[in-house]
Amino acid sequence: MVIDNYLYMMYNANMRSLKKKPIQIYIEPGQDNLLEILSKKRGVSKASLIRVGLEKFLKELPLEEDPAMEIIGLGSSGKNDISERHDRYITSYSTHKKK
Numbered sequence: 001m002v003i004d005n006y007l008y009m010m011y012n013a014n015m016r017s018l019k020k021k022p023i024q025i026y027i028e029p030g031q032d033n034l035l036e037i038l039s040k041k042r043g044v045s046k047a048s049l050i051r052v053g054l055e056k057f058l059k060e061l062p063l064e065e066d067p068a069m070e071i072i073g074l075g076s077s078g079k080n081d082i083s084e085r086h087d088r089y090i091t092s093y094s095t096h097k098k099k
Contacts, residue, residue: 025050
């Protein structure tokens with residue numbers, strides 16, 4: 001029981017120090033079989049293969065589906081030249097804020 005508690009504490013400490021966030025997914029048995037074969041052939045984990053595939057999928061998202069694009073138009077400055085002079089406005093704001 002002491003070993004189990006120690007392993008549990010070590011597991012939790014390691015999970016907190018990871019930069020990756022653990023998630024649980026369900027895949028089809030055929031997908032799991034292919035992942036197993038590929039992971040052995042390439043010498044990487046199944047999780048690594050899934051991350052690579054997910055990253056590729058996210059990079060290929062059409063621009064209009066990118067969630068980051070939803071911030072466009074959220075605010076209103078009253079200025080009509082923001083896109084042309086945004087660097088100047090940011091610099092001015094940053095300089096003014098430091099004072």
